[in-house]
Amino acid sequence: MANLINFAFISLELIFIMQISFFAKVILFLALYYISDLSIKNNILSKLTNRANRAKKV
Numbered sequence: 001m002a003n004l005i006n007f008a009f010i011s012l013e014l015i016f017i018m019q020i021s022f023f024a025k026v027i028l029f030l031a032l033y034y035i036s037d038l039s040i041k042n043n044i045l046s047k048l049t050n051r052a053n054r055a056k057k058v
Helices: 002-054
Strands: none
Touching: none
């Protein structure tokens, strides 16, 4: 009976650790996605402002 309780406890610990790892991976992926998305937007914005500054004044 004690072995079964120990096995169940270890199983619950492993499931909990795997869930934390999964959520950490999701948060990391979302952070990287938003950082890269922001970087791309800033790059496009800077190119557009440079192009606008070089344009002939009317």
